[in-house]
Amino acid sequence: xxxxxxxxxxxxxxxxxxxxTLEVMLRVQAPDQPVEGKTKTIHKRLALVVDxxxxxxxxxxTEALRCVAHIASCMTPQDQMSVVVYDDDVNxxxxxxxxxxxxxxxxxxxxxxxxxxxxxxxxxxxxxRQLEGGVDTSISRVIxxxxxxxxxxxxxxxxxxxxCRSWLAKGVSTTTVGLGHGFNEDLMIAMARAGGxxxxxxxxxxxxxxxxxxxxxxxxxxxxxQLDIKLIAAPGVIIETVxxxxxxxxxxxxxxxxxxxxxxxxxxxxxxxxxAAGDNRDLLAAxxxxxxxxxxxxxxxxxxxxxxxxxxxxxxxxPMDEAVxxxxxxLEFAQASETLRQLVQRGDTRAAHAMMAALDxxxxxxxxxxxxxxxxxxxxxxxxxxxxxxIRFSAMRMSNRLTQKSEVAYACDETNLSIPAFLRxxxxxxxxxxxx
Numbered sequence: 001x002x003x004x005x006x007x008x009x010x011x012x013x014x015x016x017x018x019x020x021t022l023e024v025m026l027r028v029q030a031p032d033q034p035v036e037g038k039t040k041t042i043h044k045r046l047a048l049v050v051d052x053x054x055x056x057x058x059x060x061x062t063e064a065l066r067c068v069a070h071i072a073s074c075m076t077p078q079d080q081m082s083v084v085v086y087d088d089d090v091n092x093x094x095x096x097x098x099x100x101x102x103x104x105x106x107x108x109x110x111x112x113x114x115x116x117x118x119x120x121x122x123x124x125x126x127x128x129r130q131l132e133g134g135v136d137t138s139i140s141r142v143i144x145x146x147x148x149x150x151x152x153x154x155x156x157x158x159x160x161x162x163x164c165r166s167w168l169a170k171g172v173s174t175t176t177v178g179l180g181h182g183f184n185e186d187l188m189i190a191m192a193r194a195g196g197x198x199x200x201x202x203x204x205x206x207x208x209x210x211x212x213x214x215x216x217x218x219x220x221x222x223x224x225x226q227l228d229i230k231l232i233a234a235p236g237v238i239i240e241t242v243x244x245x246x247x248x249x250x251x252x253x254x255x256x257x258x259x260x261x262x263x264x265x266x267x268x269x270x271x272x273x274x275x276a277a278g279d280n281r282d283l284l285a286a287x288x289x290x291x292x293x294x295x296x297x298x299x300x301x302x303x304x305x306x307x308x309x310x311x312x313x314x315x316x317x318x319p320m321d322e323a324v325x326x327x328x329x330x331l332e333f334a335q336a337s338e339t340l341r342q343l344v345q346r347g348d349t350r351a352a353h354a355m356m357a358a359l360d361x362x363x364x365x366x367x368x369x370x371x372x373x374x375x376x377x378x379x380x381x382x383x384x385x386x387x388x389x390x391i392r393f394s395a396m397r398m399s400n401r402l403t404q405k406s407e408v409a410y411a412c413d414e415t416n417l418s419i420p421a422f423l424r425x426x427x428x429x430x431x432x433x434x435x436x
Contacts, residue, residue, distance in 0.1 A: 001139065001381055002223050003291045004258065005029040006302040008284060011324040014308045015281060016315040019274040023242065024305065025324045026231075026266040026286055029405050030223050033260035038350075042293040043138045044219055045080045045096065048129035050112075051146040051179070053087040059115040060179060060204075064145050065109045067208045071143075072105035074216055079323045082130035083108065086123030087116025088152045096130040120150035121160050124174070124191070128163075131172045139293065140172045141197060145208070147179035150187065156159070157187050164195035177211055180204075182383055185392045193246060193396075196225075198422075201393055201430050203386055210431075214421035218402075221259035224290040224298065228252040229266060234282040234304075236273035243267055243331040244399035258290070262402045262423065269330055275309035282306050282344060291353070323407065326366065333369045334395035340376075341391040344384050352380060368410035371427045386430065393429040 011023040048068045052061060070081055075097070077079055080269040083105065094108050127142040154160060164174050174195025176188040179202060192199035198218065200211035230252045233239050241247075245266065246254045255264040268284070275281050286302040310318075336359060343352040356377055363369040372394060379387035404423055414424040415431065 002296075002298060003031065004224060004290065004298065004300050005031075006121050006286060006288050006300040008286060008302045008305040009327065010305065010307060011320050012315065013319045014310045014315060014318060015272055015283070017275050017277040017279075017309040018312050019272050022270045022272060022283075022307075023324060023328055024270060024284060025321075025327055026229060027304070028227060028229075028255060028258060028264045028288055028290075028300075030258045030260050033221070033223075042222070042284070043078045043080070044075065045131055045138050045140040046075075047082045047084060047096070047130045047142045049084045049086065049123045049127040049142055049144045051087070051118060051123065051148060052085045052114050053118045053148055054114055054115050055148050055180070055182065057208045059148060061112065063204075063206055063208060064179070065112060067145075067212045068109060069102060069106045070209065071212055071216060072099055072102040075099035075102075079362065081105070082127065084123055084127045084130065085112055086119055086126070087114070087270040088119050090119060090122045090126045092126060092130065100110055114223060117152045118146065118148040118150055119153040120144075120146050120148075120187075121154040121163070122152070122288065124160075127164065128167045128172050128174075131317050132170075139222065140196070141219070142167075142172065142174045142408065143177065143197075143212075143215065144174065144188075144191070145177045145179060146183055146188070148182050153351055157190055159335070160187065161190050161194040164191050168194070168196045174322075175199070175215055177201065178389070179208070185389050189392065189396055190286050196254075197296060199393065199396060201389060203430055205366060207431060208282060210421065212417075217420055218257075218422040221262075221422075222257055222293060223260045224258040224292060227258060227264060227288060227290045229255060230287045230289075231268070232285040232287075233270070234284065237283050239284070240269040240271065241266065242269050242328070243334065244396065246351075256400050256402055259402060259422065261405065262420075263405045263407075264402055265327070267327060277309055277311050279309045280306050281309055294381040322409075324410070329363060329366050329369065330398040333363060333366075333372075334398040336362075337376075337391045337395055341388050344380070344388050344391075349380075353377075357382070366410075368425055368427075371413065375428050390428060390430055397429055 007027040009025045081099045082096040143334040175197035176192045177200045180187045189199045258264045284305045288300040290298045413427040
């Protein structure tokens with residue numbers, strides 16, 4: 001019932017006989033979610049790790065703790081939860097246990113006060129240790145919330161990433177939520193990538209509810225994890241990955257965890273040697289190995305991609321696959337916006353505005369990217385620090401997002417649309433649906 005479909009979608013339906021490049025989107029599509037009761041219930045084990053350092057004083061800490069209570073209210077008695085709070089000291093406020101009462105969690109949170117510096121790694125590690133000893137038939141995840149730079153305990157990013165990878169290998173993943181202005185987005189994103197989770201951020205504490213709802217709805221909808229793709233190029237073909245791609249030590253590629261009814265994907269650029277016009281050319285084969293949530297191994301294979309070779313003029317005249325073209329534009333935008341981020345961080349305002357004008361022209365026909373540029377221009381005038389963070393998180397989202405299997409073209413900001421939160425295309429990653 002969890003057998004995925006593996007597809008290879010070329011941007012054009014042929015290759016140039018003169019050789020050159022061709023973009024291909026590899027798609028892993030999950031089946032639609034079975035009727036309730038037809039699948040095994042996968043229980044959640046979550047360690048909520050909350051920064052209570054001095055800068056969280058007041059509303060930020062209050063709202064962060066409300067988010068923890070909100071998560072508790074969505075858990076079942078079969079789920080387990082732990083709450084860890086930290087500043088320069090780490091306190092396991094609620095040890096890992098079944099969530100029998102959300103009120104009990106709220107009561108435990110009532111006495112939390114802010115103060116001290118930020119032992120981010122120590123807090124995260126305490127959360128990971130609470131999840132030790134889980135089973136394959138459950139989801140074990142640390143959800144880390146921090147508004148500050150790590151300034152106490154282990155602070156080296158590369159070392160922290162190693163620990164996140166090590167715990168992921170033991171079945172404990174990591175999601176991070178960056179709060180406010182001061183958090184280190186590079187560290188928070190790196191931890192989530194190494195830890196196999198998601199990354200979110202919000203300027204204000206009130207932005208957090210939507211991020212937690214997104215995380216929770218994703219965990220609830222997951223059907224496959226540890227998606228590893230192996231690619232085999234035909235003779236005369238060289239494979240290049242496009243965008244921010246995570247490669248495993250064995251040369252395979254790790255994709256995002258997959259939800260029911262959704263699609264994970266990987267963009268490739270094939271460098272192809274010349275062919276005789278009229279020949280059919282084998283180009284690429286791909287296989288998938290993944291794990292169901294109850295620990296079963298699932299494998300799938302894509303049919304060999306074979307396309308005819310045509311003369312250059314005929315190749316140039318071929319239409320582009322609309323979905324592949326849109327995804328390519330998103331990856332191009334993500335890469336270009338990283339350059340824009342560097343200009344902003346250097347304080348080169350004139351060059352940043354000139355680049356945004358150039359991006360306006362380049363992506364004028366893509367409504368989503370055009371709307372994102374409008375928001376970035378506003379941030380450039382109001383808050384360049386948050387502009388830098390928005391660019392970073394937006395680039396990550398575009399490179400790794402799950403999509404609908406038959407994704408419709410963007411028409412407006414989808415923040416408030418009634419589709420799964422993890423599938424929404426938003427104008428600003430740091431803003432979410434407000435609680436009513």
